[in-house]
Amino acid sequence: MEIARHWRLRRQRYALEGEQCGxxxxxxxxxxxxxxxxxxxxxxxxxxxxxxxxxxxxxxxEPPTGYEAQAPYAVAIVKLEEGPLxxxxxxxxxxxxxxxxxxxxxxxxxxxxDGAEGxxxxxxxxxxxxxxx
Amino acid sequence: xxESAKTxxxxxxxxxxxxxxxxxxxxxxxxxxxxxxxxxxxxxxWTEGNTPPTVPEKSVPGLDEDTVTMAIxxxxxxxxxxxxxxxxxxxxxxxxxxxxxxxxxxxxxxxEAIGAAPNLLAADWEFACKAGSEAMQAAVGMxxxxxxxxxxxxxxxxxxxxxxxxxxxxxxxxxxxxxxGPAEDALATIEASYSFVTDTPDFWRRDRAxxxxxxxxxxxxxxxxxxxxxxxxxxxxxxxxTAKDYRFAVFHxxxxxxxxxxxxxxxxxxxxxxxxxxxxxxxxxxxxxxLIGLSAVLDRAExxxxxxxxxxxxxxxxxxxxIVATDKLPERRTRAPRTADYVARRKEIDYGVYARYRGKLSx
Numbered sequence: 001m002e003i004a005r006h007w008r009l010r011r012q013r014y015a016l017e018g019e020q021c022g023x024x025x026x027x028x029x030x031x032x033x034x035x036x037x038x039x040x041x042x043x044x045x046x047x048x049x050x051x052x053x054x055x056x057x058x059x060x061x062e063p064p065t066g067y068e069a070q071a072p073y074a075v076a077i078v079k080l081e082e083g084p085l086x087x088x089x090x091x092x093x094x095x096x097x098x099x100x101x102x103x104x105x106x107x108x109x110x111x112x113x114d115g116a117e118g119x120x121x122x123x124x125x126x127x128x129x130x131x132x133x
Numbered sequence: 134x135x136e137s138a139k140t141x142x143x144x145x146x147x148x149x150x151x152x153x154x155x156x157x158x159x160x161x162x163x164x165x166x167x168x169x170x171x172x173x174x175x176x177x178x179w180t181e182g183n184t185p186p187t188v189p190e191k192s193v194p195g196l197d198e199d200t201v202t203m204a205i206x207x208x209x210x211x212x213x214x215x216x217x218x219x220x221x222x223x224x225x226x227x228x229x230x231x232x233x234x235x236x237x238x239x240x241x242x243x244x245e246a247i248g249a250a251p252n253l254l255a256a257d258w259e260f261a262c263k264a265g266s267e268a269m270q271a272a273v274g275m276x277x278x279x280x281x282x283x284x285x286x287x288x289x290x291x292x293x294x295x296x297x298x299x300x301x302x303x304x305x306x307x308x309x310x311x312x313x314g315p316a317e318d319a320l321a322t323i324e325a326s327y328s329f330v331t332d333t334p335d336f337w338r339r340d341r342a343x344x345x346x347x348x349x350x351x352x353x354x355x356x357x358x359x360x361x362x363x364x365x366x367x368x369x370x371x372x373x374x375t376a377k378d379y380r381f382a383v384f385h386x387x388x389x390x391x392x393x394x395x396x397x398x399x400x401x402x403x404x405x406x407x408x409x410x411x412x413x414x415x416x417x418x419x420x421x422x423x424l425i426g427l428s429a430v431l432d433r434a435e436x437x438x439x440x441x442x443x444x445x446x447x448x449x450x451x452x453x454x455x456i457v458a459t460d461k462l463p464e465r466r467t468r469a470p471r472t473a474d475y476v477a478r479r480k481e482i483d484y485g486v487y488a489r490y491r492g493k494l495s496x
Contacts, residue, residue: 010245014242014246015246047248070197089197092167108246109195109197109198110196110198110202111197120234122201122202122246125197130474130475131478132470132471133471133473133476133477133478
């Protein structure tokens with residue numbers, strides 16, 4: 001496991017920290033050096049709200065190494081309300097209930113664990129909006 | 134007179150605790166995972182259905198959840214209600230007996246995730262089921278002394294139950310987070326608190342042991358009831374109040390019977406404890422138990438309502454708090470999901486799925 005990489009990305013992974021371009025005002029996630037929309041220098045830092053909707057999804061039954069424990073799980077492209085598309089797992093939902101356009105919100109969950117003694121990686125996933133009782 | 138009563142009678146109880154500067158709860162948030170295991174499933178697997186379940190069902194964390202992820206969500210809810218910049222939080226303290234790491238604080242992950250890092254204190258607390266309320270006492274102290282403006286105290290657990298053991302019926306998952314701050318910003322003020330602790334070996338888990346052990350019936354009178362009533366009576370006497378002065382009372386709830394009996398011993402009615410009694414729906418959430426009972430009460434309390442809270446942690450001890458709702462509560466509680474929203478979100482699972490989710494199967 002790349003400990004340094006996980007540590008470097010922690011603000012993105014825990015808080016959806018991206019950018020809002022100072023030139024064209026559009027939102028960027030993950031953060032970049034150059035704004036993909038206007039080609040100017042990107043920044044400043046801005047966290048996304050975590051609200052969005054399912055843009056597309058699939059269900060993974062044959063997981064890559066490191067993700068076996070949670071399979072089967074759904075992976076979605078989520079369109080954040082600020083605009084950026086984010087690829088992430090869906091959680092707290094049955095695969096049969098997932099629909100394109102479904103409103104979702106970001107939660108912080110365990111992404112993977114490096115064996116019984118290694119680091120636990122936490123990061124963003126999305127779940128259906130919590131309903132009021 | 135018993136030996137312990139003789140010793141205690143030599144010392145009159147000290148006055149209740151009040152910090153130099155009055156504090157209160159500026160934000161609170163609950164969390165309960167989505168999955169529920171009915172007690173009858175446990176009874177079916179281990180006793181052919183012959184053991185009546187202690188509670189109808191208990192909450193079970195998902196495969197990607199642990200005390201850290203659950204504490205983060207409760208803390209975000211508390212922050213949403215407080216509406217303060219996370220950088221003003223001077224301490225993040227997580228109380229639990231299920232910290233995912235033996236060495237590496239849950240609190241630094243929670244502090245980082247809510248944006249409170251890096252200028253703060255952070256540490257994990259361990260005192261069985263009262264680790265969270267102990268963190269609250271410390272938060273009141275540091276905020277009330279003026280050392281920091283806000284402190285986050287969390288009580289959260291994914292409780293371990295040995296397969297087939299009596300505690301497996303109730304060992305649930307959940308808890309709540311409290312942002313303690315100056316009384317003038319509070320949605321509920323903390324009027325006074327008290328703590329009562331002895332060395333009582335009623336329940337423990339040794340280093341590297343997977344499941345806790347307990348002293349069977351020893352967990353009742355010398356442990357739960359002595360400490361809950363010890364702290365509770367001292368708080369009532371020290372504040373010159375009686376049960377009638379409170380609208381709500383919340384007790385640590387390892388099962389539905391203990392808090393009902395403790396309420397009775399201290400003069401509280403069933404009506405007073407009803408709103409904060411979640412054990413029948415989610416089980417015993419250990420360090421989260423009394424604190425999530427309080428969050429359910431804060432979801433309903435009206436300005437001026439007085440709330441009595443007593444936690445209990447094995448080992449053993451109790452923290453007691455007198456809390457009064459302010460006029461800021463009704464609006465602020467609408468800013469995050471209510472405790473009932475999490476309790477109502479439920480997907481029932483059977484014992485096989487539960488065994489997988491809780492890591493009771495090895496491959």
